[in-house]
Amino acid sequence: MIRHIVLFTWTEAATAEQKAAVTAELGKLPGLIPELRAYTVGEDAGINQGNHEYAVVADFDSVDDYLVYRDHPDHQKVIADTIRPILASRAAVQLSL
Amino acid sequence: MIRHIVLFTWTEAATAEQKAAVTAELGKLPGLIPELRAYTVGEDAGINQGNHEYAVVADFDSVDDYLVYRDHPDHQKVIADTIRPILASRAAVQLSL
Numbered sequence: 001m002i003r004h005i006v007l008f009t010w011t012e013a014a015t016a017e018q019k020a021a022v023t024a025e026l027g028k029l030p031g032l033i034p035e036l037r038a039y040t041v042g043e044d045a046g047i048n049q050g051n052h053e054y055a056v057v058a059d060f061d062s063v064d065d066y067l068v069y070r071d072h073p074d075h076q077k078v079i080a081d082t083i084r085p086i087l088a089s090r091a092a093v094q095l096s097l
Numbered sequence: 098m099i100r101h102i103v104l105f106t107w108t109e110a111a112t113a114e115q116k117a118a119v120t121a122e123l124g125k126l127p128g129l130i131p132e133l134r135a136y137t138v139g140e141d142a143g144i145n146q147g148n149h150e151y152a153v154v155a156d157f158d159s160v161d162d163y164l165v166y167r168d169h170p171d172h173q174k175v176i177a178d179t180i181r182p183i184l185a186s187r188a189a190v191q192l193s194l
Contacts, residue, residue, distance in 0.1 A: 002144075003137060005102060005152050007188045040100060045193040047099075047160060048167075055102050055190035057154060063144060070145075091104045091188040093152035096142040 001037075002066045003059050006092040007052035014086035019043065022054065022086075025078040032074045035065035052091065066094065098134075099163045100156050103189040104149035111183035116140065119151065119183075122175040129171045132162035149188065163191065 010019060026041045038059040044051045060066040069075055107116060123138045135156040141148045157163040166172055 002142065003152075003154065005104065005154065007102065007104060007190050040192060040194055042192045042194070045099065045160075045191040047163070047191045048189065050189075052188045052190050055100075055192050057100065057102065057192075063142075066144070091149045092145065092147075093104050093149050094142040094144045095137060095139045095152050095154075097137055097139070 001059055001061060001097045002063055003057065003095040003097055004066055004069070004092070005095065006056045006090060008054040008083070008090055009052050009088040010054070010086045011088045018082075018086045019054075021082050022078075025082045026056065029069075029072075029075055029078070033069050033072050035060055035068045037061060037065075052089075063096075098156055098158065098194045099160055100154065100192040100194055101163055101166070101189070102192065103153045103187060105151040105180070105187055106149050106185040107151070107183045108185045115179075115183045116151075118179050119175075122179045123153065126166075126169075126172055126175070130166050130169050132157055132165045134158060134162075149186075160193075 023041055030036045030039050036058055040057045044053050058069060120138055127133045127136050133155055137154045141150050155166060
């Protein structure tokens with residue numbers, strides 16, 4: 001299994017509406033990209049100080065399936081139209097499990 | 098469910114032995130902290146450039162169970178003795194799912 005993990009921080013100018021759109025748009029991807037085996041996305045729960053603001057954890061059966069997701073035009077469109085305009089920083093890891 | 102996610106980068110001086118010790122020591126925690134429902138840890142798979150170097154994804158039934166893990170002396174000892182000496186940067190999110 002490949003577990004893809006990415007954490008974001010948003011720009012100070014990002015609005016609540018723009019942030020909510022990230023979850024709305026990413027939430028459409030499991031219906032569009034069947035290679036996604038499990039997909040958890042959302043805003044930080046606010047338990048700790050100093051956290052990043054958003055997380056995506058996506059599970060795939062194989063590296064090839066992960067690459068389908070990474071490069072999928074519907075995914076790339078969410079990145080370009082919804083994430084990148086409010087993105088301040090990004091941290092990612094892929095785990096091979 | 099609470100999903101705790103943390104990504105690390107290591108110092109340039111960190112040795113392969115020190116990095117391997119992180120997985121060895123974290124791997125003991127599920128046997129010591131029964132609140133841990135699922136625990137995936139490991140080094141980045143090397144698929145993409147610019148990634149962080151290490152990831153921890155830990156699942157709990159509740160915020161209280163996550164706090165038991167966060168503050169558990171065996172967990173704090175791994176952080177102090179094994180992670181902090183080679184830690185360059187850390188990014189974390191807790192998701193409420």
